[in-house]
Amino acid sequence: MKRPFSYKLNIFLFLLPALILFVGVLIAPIIMSGYYSLTEWNGLTTPQFIGLANYQELFTSKSINIMRALKNAMLLALLSTFIQLPFALWLALKLSKKPRGERVFLSVYFMPVLISTVVIGQLWIKIYNPDYGVLNLLLRNLGLDNWTNIWLGDKKTALWAAFVPILWQYVGYHMLLMYAGIKGVPPELNEAAMIDGCTEGQVNRFIIIPYIKPILRVSVIFAVTGSLKSFDLIYVLTNGGPNHATEVPSTLMINLLFLRNRYGMGSTIAVMLIILCFVFAILINMVFKEEKGR
Amino acid sequence: MSKKAYSAPDAKQPVSAGKIAVYVILILWALISIFPVYWMLTFSLKNNNEIFGENVIGLPKYWVWENYTRAMNTGNMPLYFLNSVIVAVSTIVITLLAAVMATYAITRLDWKGRKSMNKFFMLGLTIPIHASIVPLYTTLAKLKMLNSYFALIIPYSAFSLAMGILISIGFMGDIPYDLDEACFLDGCGVWGTFCRVIAPLMMPAVATVGIYTFLQCWNELMFANVFISKDSLKTLPVGVQALSGQYTTDWGPIGAALSIATIPTLLVYVFLSKQIQDSFIAGAVKG
Numbered sequence: 001m002k003r004p005f006s007y008k009l010n011i012f013l014f015l016l017p018a019l020i021l022f023v024g025v026l027i028a029p030i031i032m033s034g035y036y037s038l039t040e041w042n043g044l045t046t047p048q049f050i051g052l053a054n055y056q057e058l059f060t061s062k063s064i065n066i067m068r069a070l071k072n073a074m075l076l077a078l079l080s081t082f083i084q085l086p087f088a089l090w091l092a093l094k095l096s097k098k099p100r101g102e103r104v105f106l107s108v109y110f111m112p113v114l115i116s117t118v119v120i121g122q123l124w125i126k127i128y129n130p131d132y133g134v135l136n137l138l139l140r141n142l143g144l145d146n147w148t149n150i151w152l153g154d155k156k157t158a159l160w161a162a163f164v165p166i167l168w169q170y171v172g173y174h175m176l177l178m179y180a181g182i183k184g185v186p187p188e189l190n191e192a193a194m195i196d197g198c199t200e201g202q203v204n205r206f207i208i209i210p211y212i213k214p215i216l217r218v219s220v221i222f223a224v225t226g227s228l229k230s231f232d233l234i235y236v237l238t239n240g241g242p243n244h245a246t247e248v249p250s251t252l253m254i255n256l257l258f259l260r261n262r263y264g265m266g267s268t269i270a271v272m273l274i275i276l277c278f279v280f281a282i283l284i285n286m287v288f289k290e291e292k293g294r
Numbered sequence: 295m296s297k298k299a300y301s302a303p304d305a306k307q308p309v310s311a312g313k314i315a316v317y318v319i320l321i322l323w324a325l326i327s328i329f330p331v332y333w334m335l336t337f338s339l340k341n342n343n344e345i346f347g348e349n350v351i352g353l354p355k356y357w358v359w360e361n362y363t364r365a366m367n368t369g370n371m372p373l374y375f376l377n378s379v380i381v382a383v384s385t386i387v388i389t390l391l392a393a394v395m396a397t398y399a400i401t402r403l404d405w406k407g408r409k410s411m412n413k414f415f416m417l418g419l420t421i422p423i424h425a426s427i428v429p430l431y432t433t434l435a436k437l438k439m440l441n442s443y444f445a446l447i448i449p450y451s452a453f454s455l456a457m458g459i460l461i462s463i464g465f466m467g468d469i470p471y472d473l474d475e476a477c478f479l480d481g482c483g484v485w486g487t488f489c490r491v492i493a494p495l496m497m498p499a500v501a502t503v504g505i506y507t508f509l510q511c512w513n514e515l516m517f518a519n520v521f522i523s524k525d526s527l528k529t530l531p532v533g534v535q536a537l538s539g540q541y542t543t544d545w546g547p548i549g550a551a552l553s554i555a556t557i558p559t560l561l562v563y564v565f566l567s568k569q570i571q572d573s574f575i576a577g578a579v580k581g
Binding site for chain 2: 007010011014017018021022024025026028029030032033036043091094104105106108109110111112113114115117119120122123124125126127131132134137168171172173176177180215218219222225229231232235236250253254257258263266267270273274277281
């Protein structure tokens with residue numbers, strides 16, 4: 001059927017608000033960030049094109065020390081993938097067996113995801129408070145006075161202390177995704193396996209986990225890219241301190257941008273982060289595809 | 295589904311030690327998940343003596359509502375709250391309008407390239423906000439729009455858009471095409487069909503997209519922190535963060551401020567937990 005011009009115009013008009021927002025706020029800025037990352041710029045004068053010098057400086061500068069930030073982020077990614085996700089999977093598997101109070105558990109586990117990271121950060125700062133915090137209080141009551149610590153203020157413990165709330169907050173998120181996936185497993189598969197005499201562990205291992213692999217893949221991608229991009233909780237808990245012990249790429253980026261007015265270098269970190277997230281997403285996809293092939 | 299049908303077979307089986315262990319861990323994790331919020335709500339009603347030693351984790355002995363009045367009076371909390379509401383409501387309206395219109399064009403109107411257009415929008419699910427923070431900041435500065443509601447509303451709408459379209463597509467697929475055709479035959483045209491048939495039937499999507507968008511912008515920190523420096527325009531996360539820095543020894547009022555920021559979310563969650571969970575699942579499974 002031949003469409004009149006007005007029909008095409010209408011299509012365009014329907015798309016217009018979304019396109020303006022999307023191109024103006026997401027697509028154009030990515031391209032601009034790419035360009036800024038190749039410039040020296042303090043935000044006031046015009047950007048000076050300097051090629052890849054920012055990238056070179058980023059990876060060699062001792063004062064920026066991006067490697068420490070990346071190492072911290074990678075540690076978080078590893079903890080997230082190998083501790084948080086398996087625990088979330090365990091919770092999801094157990095909840096999908098319909099224990100009493102299934103819905104209540106599910107809703108309680110997911111609740112921390114919805115609470116503002118500022119609130120969560122402030123609460124954990126108080127939990128970690130060396131004098132009045134619940135953690136040290138608990139240790140003292142258990143007679144473990146030696147274990148008490150200035151959790152977020154001590155270079156040795158700050159990183160781990162900052163990671164705990166991050167991992168804690170998103171267990172429920174991954175659990176929910178996996179739970180939804182497990183609910184999608186056709187019941188016939190489970191029943192058939194049970195009739196064949198499989199134990200619960202075998203059903204989980206050979207039926208459910210292979211079936212929900214697409215969701216596990218999404219969870220791993222979220223866990224890894226989320227760790228690389230992590231900002232909110234670190235910013236609230238330590239803002240990269242003490243003495244840069246908890247610095248992650250995003251806190252470095254914000255500090256370079258708004259404390260040192262290095263807009264070019266800040267963009268360089270942003271672009272590096274986007275590329276890293278992209279590369280890791282592809283790598284994880286490849287790992288999951290290979291598994292499928294075997 | 296009745297719960298009885300499920301719990302009955304369990305009741306017959308002997309309760310094994312393993313099952314009890316599992317249950318203990320499930321309950322323990324529930325307690326760990328809920329503890330910070332429980333603690334916040336209780337210490338927001340305590341005086342310093344209780345908070346700092348007498349009664350750290352119990353329910354408050356004397357309910358100090360004064361903490362809440364202090365948070366409201368000294369800390370600008372009503373203002374931050376109002377700012378968050380204004381930003382959230384505007385973002386939801388803009389996101390919904392743009393998302394439902396785009397979804398209509400992508401799923402109901404017939405044209406080449408609508409599939410690619412959908413894929414293009416879905417890119418938005420993977421773009422991190424880091425990608426646009428510098429250009430947005432400098433552009434907003436040039437337009438003298440830093441320190442305005444728009445500095446948050448427009449970026450928030452844009453970053454919620456992909457999710458809004460994703461959810462809307464699911465819901466719009468449930469509306470029968472016969473309705474469009476009937477309306478077309480009555481001479482409605484695309485706009486008439488959209489306004490009279492599609493928009494009213496998209497109300498369930500409005501709820502889901504609205505909740506998701508609300509949660510995103512109610513809690514957002516990075517943009518809110520960078521684009522707004524004027525105290526009178528700060529949203530709750532930034533305001534609460536500033537407050538906590540000022541009153542480090544007065545935990546009661548801080549607890550009250552944190553609770554004021556959290557209670558709306560908790561209320562929404564209590565009434566709409568299923569929809570909220572579904573919207574998070576939808577985003578992950580397709581994204």
